[in-house]
Amino acid sequence: MKPTLPLEELMSPGHLACQGCGAGIAMRTTLKALGQDTIFTFPACCWTVIDGPFPYSCLEVPLLHMAFEATAATASGIKAAMDTLGKGKTTICGWAGDGGTFDIGLQALSGAAERNDDIFYFCYDNEAYMNTGIQRSGATPYGAWTTTTPVKHFKKEVKKSIDDIVAAHKVPYQATASVAYPEDLYKKLIKAKDIRGFKFIHIIAPCPPGWKAKPEDTVKLARLAVQTGVFPVYEVESGKYLQTIKTAKRKPVLEYLKLQGRFKHLKEDDVTDVQKLVDLRYAELEKRFQGC
Amino acid sequence: MAKDRKKIDFKKMEELPPMVMSLRSMAANPTGSWRNLKPVIDLSQCIQCTICWKFCPDAAIDWIDGNPVINMDFCKGCGICAEECPKKCIEMIKEGK
Amino acid sequence: MxxxxxxxxxxxxxxxxxxxxxxxxxxxxxxxxxxxxxxxxxxxxxxxxxxxxxxxxxxxxxxxxxxxxxxxxxxxxxxxxxxxxxxxxxxxxxxxxxxxxxxxxxxxxxxxxxxxxxxxxxxxxxxxxxxxxxxxxxxxxxxxxxxxxxxxxxxxxxxxxxxxxxxxxxxxxxxxxxxxxxxxxxxxxxxxxxxxxxxxxxxxxxxxxxxxxxxxxxxxxxxxxxxxxxxxxxxxxxxxxxGRFYDTVDPYMVDDAETVLVTSGTAASTARFAVDQLRAEGKKVGNLRMRVLRPFPFADVRQQLKNAKKIIIVDRDISYGYHGIWAQEVKSALYGHSQVPVFNFIAGLGGRDIFPETYYNIIALVEKKDKPDQELYWVEVKK
CATH class of the missing domain: 3.40.50.970 (Thiamin diphosphate (ThDP)-binding fold, Pyr/PP domains)
Structure with a gap:
């Protein structure tokens, strides 16, 4: 059988990601699609550590480490420089976690999206501040335990709808993706690479330590997130929604929750609440899928 | 940056660049010692579907001559390959056995 | 052009x-x-x-x-x-x-x-x-x-x-x-x-x-x-x-000055006008304009202030609970190199104008003192 993705690796082994890290799969797949002519900037996030300490790096593309809230603006600056230096073909990417995207980096993200700067903004979403030890972020879902939403007081607020926030900027391309469907992510990036303007890619990337899940379940969880409707996978091109991984009959959300220790405390009623929230959000999106 | 495994051992300050920058690959950092369980592939059952290869978060499975080859210098033993293998022909066995 | x-x-x-x-x-x-x-x-x-x-x-x-x-x-x-x-x-x-x-x-x-x-x-x-x-x-x-x-x-x-x-x-x-x-x-x-x-x-x-x-x-x-x-x-x-020369510091009638007003920014222009007037009255006053804060020009500051009998640092800034910031900088550069008394005045905060009279008042006050009796002096404040 032929491999479904290019064999070329621009991410070396030996990096410092935890066992079964979803963000590792996300980066590896992304690099396969974007190739060598790519520059990254990272804010503070898991990948700050994963890439490796001085004087090492696991990436074979240039990377600028940057402050937590600065991802999008930094990418805009790199892009402007490359344009003025006659190297406008190089793909410029901001690569941030959910904290750096949903929370502290939201302003810069909104600025770059509104200016429609010709950059990729990636959010690999592991649904909490994992690098600092699992504190809740605006991306943490309802019901989850984190170290700042302890079991007795599990998170009562719903996950911020970052995709809708970005969509409100009318960017030319945005997509959600799951590390369980690397070919889908790959295809989206190959397509988006040729689109001028702001591109937002939101990837669900399970975190075994932060989700209190088994490392071998990372891909299974990323798949269940899609199959249950917790994390629908779609793209929005010039305002048109397209569900790229169809979920004809959604699995009950319990199947997804029960593999994760961070939801272990949820009682039957709580699970019903989570299910309702997921159904509500899914119905909202479904209308957009059908409307296009 | 070549995927060589050479480490850098600075001796003096003068050897450092003016700012912090990478000069070598993390391939100099074998992560195989992190492993508690190690994957063993039964190639006689393998259908070469590439699923184990594409999901490895560590790029520790090489695709060589149409077959998956696990690089034990780097495999952290997460078990995603075994879990995702449709033929269930990767077994996670205790390290040292 | x-x-x-x-x-x-x-x-x-x-x-x-x-x-x-x-x-x-x-x-x-x-x-x-x-x-x-x-x-x-x-x-x-x-x-x-x-x-x-x-x-x-x-x-x-x-x-x-x-x-x-x-x-x-x-x-x-x-x-x-x-x-x-x-x-x-x-x-x-x-x-x-x-x-x-x-x-x-x-x-x-x-x-x-x-x-x-x-x-x-x-x-x-x-x-x-x-x-x-x-x-x-x-x-x-x-x-x-x-x-x-x-x-x-x-x-x-x-x-x-x-x-x-x-x-x-x-x-x-x-x-x-x-x-x-x-x-x-x-x-x-x-x-x-x-x-x-x-x-x-x-x-x-x-x-x-x-x-x-x-x-x-x-x-x-x-x-x-x-x-x-x-x-x-x-x-x-x-x-x-x-055809224009810019050094780390910009001295004005400093060489023979007994009292040197140390200033920065536009406050120096006014200081120079004041120096001219005071010189006309026979007072040996000069002005040292600080141009570069970092890297700090230790040697130039010491050299320019070596003949002064009194040094007055006029700060348009303050480090609350301490001195003006330029005063800290200059005093620290002089420590161990000079025994000259250093007076620190805070003036012109929040855009309050610094007039020639401001400097005349400062000089008049300093003339009465051999050494500073306060860590810093506020200039022209409403009492």
């Missing part, structure tokens, strides 16, 4: 002549004309550059860091609250060794809201690793922007050009705009050895353990020491090309 222009436009022309390649800026009073003129110059294609109209000063500096890392000559300008918002990234730009140049128009910090000048905004950024150059005239502003890139790109450290709100930023003066050809000859194109390069990929700024972090800080300090050498070296070179 001579042109009458405001200080803010002198910055814009300076940046244009320096052929900056990426500008990222956010408007703030009293800096706005800097970016307004630059945006027009870029849109008119009189300067081949990208102008990113960012949504905050934090993003302005972030974009400059990105641009400079990619090998472009980057520029921004700000003031007060904007500079404070950038604070984190000022450290970042210096730590990443990026030769970014920024103009800061001195405006007092809020609360209460104010738009008028004092130097607490830039002096609060003293320890971020930026060179700081305080200007007295619009000509000096324009020239300093050009010189700043020369020095910054040699030593790989960023530079802040500092000028007073309104008394310089909005004051019109005759300024010589040098020929582009001369500037091009003086300031070669930016060729950054450590740029983000897909053909030679490196990661910049990654996690660094205690094993090496300190050595990189030593390198920054050494670069700043070298910057002092370069500023001194550039002064005659710049003079040869453009």
């Amino acid at each position: 001579k042109k009458v222009m405001m200080g803010n436009h002198a910055i814009s022309y300076g940046a244009t002549l320096a052929r900056v390649q990426v500008i990222a800026a956010y408007p703030i009073t009293p800096q706005t004309q800097v970016v307004e003129l630059l945006s027009e110059i870029v849109a008119d294609q009189k300067l081949k550059a990208e102008f990113i109209k960012v949504e905050s000063e934090h993003s302005a500096m972030a974009a400059c860091i990105g641009a400079s890392s990619a090998g472009a000559r980057a520029f921004t300008a700000t003031s007060a609250q904007g500079l404070a918002l950038m604070h984190e990234l000022l450290h970042w730009a210096a730590g990443a060794r990026l030769p970014i140049v920024m103009a800061n128009i001195n405006r007092a910090m809020a609360p209460p809201w104010t738009i008028w000048t004092d130097q607490n905004d830039s002096l609060s950024q003293r320890d971020t690793g930026w060179m700081q150059i305080y200007c007295q005239s619009n000509q000096e502003v324009l020239d300093s922007v050009i010189m700043a890139y020369k020095v910054a790109e040699k030593v790989l450290m960023p530079v802040m050009i500092v000028l007073d709100a309104f008394s310089l930023s909005h004051t019109y003066e005759s300024v010589d705009i040098p020929d582009q050809a001369l500037v091009d000859k003086y300031l070669p194109a930016f060729d950054y050895k450590y740029k983000l390069d897909v053909k030679n990929p490196h990661t910049y700024g990654g996690l660094t353990t205690p094993d090496w972090y300190m050595e990189f800080r030593i390198k920054m300090h050494e670069a700043m020491e070298q910057a002092l050498v370069e500023i001194k070296k550039e002064a005659p070179v710049f003079q040869k090309v453009f």
